Amino acid sequence: MDNTSFALFKRRLWREVLNHPVIVANPYTRWFRNGEFSREQARAFLVQFSVFSNEFLFAQLRKMVNAETIEEMRASKEILANEIGVGYRGRTRDDAELGSLVGSIDGGTFHFRAAHFELLLRMAKPLNLTLPQLGKRRFATPATLHFCDELLRLYGNENYAVAEAASWAVENWAAAGFWDELVEGWQTFKGRENLPGLNLAFFSWHARLEETHAQHTWDELASFCRDRKVDEDAFVRDANEMLDGVLVFWTGLDEQRRRLGASPELSIAS
Helix, strand or coil: CCHHHHHHHHHHHHHHCCCCHHHHCCCCHHHHCCCCCCHHHHHHHHHHHHHHHHHHHHHHHHHHHCCCCHHHHHHHHHHHHHHCCECEECCCCCECCCEECCCECCCCCECHHHCHHHHHHHHHHHHCCCHHHCCCHHHCCHHHHHHHHHHHHHHCCCCHHHHHHHHHHHHHHHCCCHHHHHHHHHHHHHHHCCCCCCCCHHHHHHHHHHHHHHHHHHHHHHHHHHCCCCCHHHHHHHHHHHHHHHHHHHHHHHHHHHHHHHCCCCCCCC
């Protein structure tokens, strides 16, 4: 695909994919950012997000295994290794444990405590959630399971063109600002509930990371399109299917928080 064709494809993606409801009108995060949720709603959210966080590792591993070039394989390794605790090595060290916001895992330092799931685990402790209560598929709602299974089906697809479309969609969803909305909500909740020990690093670090990833996502897509013939219709379809799965996740969280708000006695697994 030459530069002119890619520019036209890029405009099509803006028109047909990046206006997806989960990117422009997330039903849950618009509510969450106000920080008016209860402790039970906070716990319920962390349980579901912990399942997604763990299940994402399987999808990322499959994407790495199914890569068609050494560059694609290494790009997937960058994400996977960072998820499990290898900090990016860059020109600046933005956090003592987590490493740099930009750079490469090549030559980076591993810390158990830098694993993204461990960040989430430390955050959950003041809310009386521990490892046996987090991250397992058995704790997921049907909506969360659907999203995780769609990650495996699309993001981890054996056909790398499908995986690339899903990955591109996920990265654009992540860069659309929902992390900032979550951080804003957690900060308000932390102050209102007087929880000084509530460590927000999982969400605040992801928010900072995504600020650096938006242009990188487009650069990766340009490289992908430069090296092969791309079925644009299939790419648009697969990207939208992945975002449909993401929307199911957030819609499920929105429905769950409404049930918990109406009936505080409901359990976090409802």
